[in-house]
Amino acid sequence: MSRDNTCLVSTILHLNNSTSAAFQLHNKHSASTIQKMNKNKKTSRRKFLVRGGLGTLGVLAIGTYVFRNPLRRKTLSIAETLIPPYNGSGTKANLWFEITKDNQVMLHSSKVEMGQGTFTGLAQMVADELDVAIEQIQVIGAASATGIVDGLSTGGSLSIASLWVPLREMAATMREMVKGEAAKKMGVAKSDLTTKDGVVSGGGKTMTYAEVAADVTEWDVPGTPDLRPVSSYKFVGKPIPRVDLAAKVFGDPIFGMDAEMPDMLHACVIRPEHIGATFKSADTSKAEGMNGVVKVIETEDWVGVVAKTFSQALAAKRAIKVTWDIPRKWTESDIREMLQVGKGDRMITQKVGDELDPEDADVVSIAFSSPIGAHAQMEPNGAVAHVEDGKATIILSTQVVGITQKQVAKALGIDTDDVNIIPTYLGGGFGRRLNTSHAVMAAKMSKEVGKPVKYFFTRKEEFQNDTFRPPTHHIMRGKLNANGFLDSVEHHYASGDVAINSVLMPGFAHTVLGTDFGAMRGANIMYEKIPNHRSVQWHTTLPFATSWWRSLGLLANTFAIESFIDEMAIKAGKSPVDFRLAMLGTEGNQARIRKVIEVAAEKSGYTDKVKGDKAMGFAASIDTGSPCAQVVEVSIVDNKIKVHKVTCAFDCGIAVNPDQVRAQCEGSIMMGISGVLHEKMTLKDGQLYPTIYGPYEMALMRDAPGEIDIHLIQGAEVPLPVGEPPLGPIGAAIGNAVRRLTGKRVGDLPMRVG
Amino acid sequence: MKISFNINGQPQSVEIEDPNTPLLWVVRDMLDLKGTKFGCGKAACGACTLHVEGEAVRSCSYAVKFAEGKNVVTIEGLGDRENPHPVQQAWIEHVVPQCGYCQPGFIMATAALLAKNPNPTDEDIDNNIVNVCRCATYTRMRKAIHRAADLTPSSKVLNE
Ligand code: FES
Ligand code: FES
Numbered sequence: 047m048s049r050d051n052t053c054l055v056s057t058i059l060h061l062n063n064s065t066s067a068a069f070q071l072h073n074k075h076s077a078s079t080i081q082k083m084n085k086n087k088k089t090s091r092r093k094f095l096v097r098g099g100l101g102t103l104g105v106l107a108i109g110t111y112v113f114r115n116p117l118r119r120k121t122l123s124i125a126e127t128l129i130p131p132y133n134g135s136g137t138k139a140n141l142w143f144e145i146t147k148d149n150q151v152m153l154h155s156s157k158v159e160m161g162q163g164t165f166t167g168l169a170q171m172v173a174d175e176l177d178v179a180i181e182q183i184q185v186i187g188a189a190s191a192t193g194i195v196d197g198l199s200t201g202g203s204l205s206i207a208s209l210w211v212p213l214r215e216m217a218a219t220m221r222e223m224v225k226g227e228a229a230k231k232m233g234v235a236k237s238d239l240t241t242k243d244g245v246v247s248g249g250g251k252t253m254t255y256a257e258v259a260a261d262v263t264e265w266d267v268p269g270t271p272d273l274r275p276v277s278s279y280k281f282v283g284k285p286i287p288r289v290d291l292a293a294k295v296f297g298d299p300i301f302g303m304d305a306e307m308p309d310m311l312h313a314c315v316i317r318p319e320h321i322g323a324t325f326k327s328a329d330t331s332k333a334e335g336m337n338g339v340v341k342v343i344e345t346e347d348w349v350g351v352v353a354k355t356f357s358q359a360l361a362a363k364r365a366i367k368v369t370w371d372i373p374r375k376w377t378e379s380d381i382r383e384m385l386q387v388g389k390g391d392r393m394i395t396q397k398v399g400d401e402l403d404p405e406d407a408d409v410v411s412i413a414f415s416s417p418i419g420a421h422a423q424m425e426p427n428g429a430v431a432h433v434e435d436g437k438a439t440i441i442l443s444t445q446v447v448g449i450t451q452k453q454v455a456k457a458l459g460i461d462t463d464d465v466n467i468i469p470t471y472l473g474g475g476f477g478r479r480l481n482t483s484h485a486v487m488a489a490k491m492s493k494e495v496g497k498p499v500k501y502f503f504t505r506k507e508e509f510q511n512d513t514f515r516p517p518t519h520h521i522m523r524g525k526l527n528a529n530g531f532l533d534s535v536e537h538h539y540a541s542g543d544v545a546i547n548s549v550l551m552p553g554f555a556h557t558v559l560g561t562d563f564g565a566m567r568g569a570n571i572m573y574e575k576i577p578n579h580r581s582v583q584w585h586t587t588l589p590f591a592t593s594w595w596r597s598l599g600l601l602a603n604t605f606a607i608e609s610f611i612d613e614m615a616i617k618a619g620k621s622p623v624d625f626r627l628a629m630l631g632t633e634g635n636q637a638r639i640r641k642v643i644e645v646a647a648e649k650s651g652y653t654d655k656v657k658g659d660k661a662m663g664f665a666a667s668i669d670t671g672s673p674c675a676q677v678v679e680v681s682i683v684d685n686k687i688k689v690h691k692v693t694c695a696f697d698c699g700i701a702v703n704p705d706q707v708r709a710q711c712e713g714s715i716m717m718g719i720s721g722v723l724h725e726k727m728t729l730k731d732g733q734l735y736p737t738i739y740g741p742y743e744m745a746l747m748r749d750a751p752g753e754i755d756i757h758l759i760q761g762a763e764v765p766l767p768v769g770e771p772p773l774g775p776i777g778a779a780i781g782n783a784v785r786r787l788t789g790k791r792v793g794d795l796p797m798r799v800g
Numbered sequence: 801m802k803i804s805f806n807i808n809g810q811p812q813s814v815e816i817e818d819p820n821t822p823l824l825w826v827v828r829d830m831l832d833l834k835g836t837k838f839g840c841g842k843a844a845c846g847a848c849t850l851h852v853e854g855e856a857v858r859s860c861s862y863a864v865k866f867a868e869g870k871n872v873v874t875i876e877g878l879g880d881r882e883n884p885h886p887v888q889q890a891w892i893e894h895v896v897p898q899c900g901y902c903q904p905g906f907i908m909a910t911a912a913l914l915a916k917n918p919n920p921t922d923e924d925i926d927n928n929i930v931n932v933c934r935c936a937t938y939t940r941m942r943k944a945i946h947r948a949a950d951l952t953p954s955s956k957v958l959n960e
Binding site: 423 | 817818821822825829833834835836837838839840841842844845847874875876879880881884888891892895896897898899900901902903904907922925926927929930931932933934935936937938939940941942
């Protein structure tokens with residue numbers, strides 16, 4: 047077998063005659079094992095459920111991992127870091143590993159791969175404890191019927207961080223299980239056996255893991271072995287090429303959009319284009335007689351049309367006339383009016399020392415804002431659904447496998463266990479796929495026509511039905527002391543929903559928590575030596591959906607805070623680097639922030655002097671325990687801001703795959719550049735606009751800095767979040783460079799000069 | 801109506817009801833070549849880029865009838881694991897893809913650019929590679945494009 051980790055996914059997705067057998071087999075084994083497993087509700091820590099003899103696949107599967115007491119795990123001594131425990135089901139027996147006949151290990155990942163490199167990092171972690179070569183591991187997203195799927199989501203940059211201990215422990219346990227079995231089969235004492243590259247050796251004999259596993263139905267499960275020291279690892283810590291590299295370079299059919307099922311039909315959906323509009327009536331008569339149209343489906347809030355081909359469905363959609371109730375045409379100024387510091391629910395999210403008196407003549411106050419942001423991920427949302435005999439199978443790109451499973455079950459009125467969600471590779475996530483309610487729409491349409499249905503969004507639907515990054519408004523206040531350092535700083539910020547009202551957290555959570563913790567990301571002041579500092583949130587639910595967008599509140603909050611810090615450094619006549627360092631402590635995270643600031647300043651040769659047509663900008667942040675400092679070199683040509691170089695110092699603890707950590711830094715920096723220089727959704731005639739790339743301006747190749755110079759500092763003994771924290775500093779860093787070039791402070795995003 | 805063209809070197813005929821159907825859907829849904837992606841359907845993102853007579857074409861906005869008698873190449877026909885195209889080789893060396901969805905379009909656009917301009921400058925790249933990558937892999941792509949130029953035999957010939 048090639049080292050192509052995606053072949054099983056391809057097989058599942060690509061259902062033509064030759065491979066449908068594999069698909070059915072997969073389904074069958076899911077159904078029967080689920081029933082079996084459910085009877086076995088109780089499992090102790092020591093007890094792995096073991097499946098053997100799945101016939102043609104020649105599989106050893108090990109099941110449930112029940113966690114060690116989390117306190118026993120070596121966790122982070124870093125106060126601010128909150129890595130929630132891994133959220134997979136801990137009680138339901140499911141599939142993590144399979145050893146195939148040809149001695150490959152299949153890892154059923156509870157987390158999905160959306161570009162962040164998680165599959166590669168997980169494969170590295172498994173390889174080092176299971177003693178297999180990286181080429182022997184295939185990673186696939188676990189389907190809800192067979193694997194452990196995360197009960198919450200793949201998101202928050204937590205995949206590697208949260209699986210760091212449990213996954214390695216499972217791999218180590220499996221290694222010991224194989225060794226124990228090999229000892230019996232080989233007649234050699236277990237202590238005399240060694241493992242390497244999927245082969246057990248000892249007493250002059252060798253056996254592959256597959257040979258060991260063949261025909262075993264009862265396994266002895268040892269206690270969880272101790273993990274090996276990180277320094278001994280061959281794969282963890284190395285820049286291993288992505289396991290999905292070839293599939294993505296040669297165009298393999300690995301995405302939700304590429305999924306097919308036999309006899310599949312295509313659907314288009316008409317939904318309201320105006321914010322808050324509701325369905326009134328539809329004239330579908332013309333569409334119903336059109337070529338290829340199988341059925342037009344009216345529901346309470348949308349109309350679907352199912353046809354033989356996508357083009358036919360699209361043509362029929364255009365022939366349907368829907369009348370909507372549009373109670374109000376929301377405008378841009380309505381939103382700005384609602385979303386302001388001083389309006390909505392107030393919550394103090396940080397409070398140290400005294401409050402500033404805004405009337406004090408020495409208080410400096412600056413306002414900042416950020417616009418509505420779209421996810422604009424390249425693969426549109428969609429799903430292929432087949433509902434038959436009270437069972438549903440759905441293939442899609444999603445960050446929420448478990449939640450989607452529950453939603454579909456509820457909508458169809460069937461058991462959760464009768465819904466199999468098969469996640470594919472995601473053509474981008476960025477938080478957009480935390481809401482995959484279209485799986486329900488596809489399932490309903492499939493049920494209506496009794497055949498598999500593929501439904502995906504047009505790009506206009508995608509832009510109009512996004513769960514947007516909410517707009518924000520910030521007022522920064524601060525006051526210098528006699529020595530020219532900050533005596534007080536306050537961040538007052540207004541935001542729409544981020545975590546509140548998302549699928550991960552219902553609206554009532556607000557009354558319990560009082561604050562939207564998503565909007566809060568990056569909102570607190572990180573400089574502990576400022577005697578008085580506070581952060582105050584004003585939360586408002588807007589009339590359209592807003593939610594998670596890569597790094598949540600971090601981009602806008604850091605833009606406001608770090609722009610303000612820079613302005614105060616200028617006012618104090620101090621270098622912005624020294625100014626920051628003087629306000630940081632020397633312990634724990636304070637020391638780690640200090641370090642990234644020092645490294646970024648040194649490696650970039652930072653100066654606050656304008657050189658020729660270029661100036662540098664400096665900013666730093668800490669998000670979920672991973673501090674990051676960035677220095678940009680910027681010029682302005684024809685009123686356009688050009689970023690020439692970015693230097694980035696980043697501390698995410700152990701970099702499981704340094705090359706992919708770099709890739710995430712590069713991606714975050716570029717996405718940040720795109721966000722702060724170009725992107726903006728507006729309201730026009732009660733609709734969200736624009737609805738297409740181009741008019742929705744984004745960074746392209748021409749916006750890419752000539753160089754992104756990344757310095758990784760591994761200042762913690764565990765892997766910490768990677769995919770979002772580097773989005774923090776970039777906005778303020780650019781604004782601070784622009785300030786040096788123009789003398790003007792940019793307050794509003796996207797930045798405009800001249 | 802029947803439309804005939806060459807796809808990835810093989811003659812192919814399709815029976816199509818509407819000759820204005822975008823080539824993208826013929827390639828993806830009728831010929832089952834899923835490497836060419838749908839991103840926007842309005843020639844605005846480049847995810848659907850393939851080659852018609854060696855030119856990069858956004859197939860979502862290219863009616864299949866225009867392909868009649870022409871040579872069409874998709875990512876599947878550009879190269880394979882045993883025999884990667886220099887652009888694919890360079891992409892592998894620089895580990896360019898993240899989510900990967902935009903990558904076939906970029907690779908096809910780059911291959912077409914290099915066929916015409918074997919040694920593009922940064923400015924040539926900026927002006928010609930105008931697809932959208934939301935994972936924003938642009939800095940690696942730029943390096944990979946220069947590397948692909950080095951790997952392309954024709955560029956070496958021209959350099960000498
Ligand atoms: S899908 Fe053709 S350009 Fe976007
Ligand atoms: S790699 Fe994800 S859109 Fe380009």
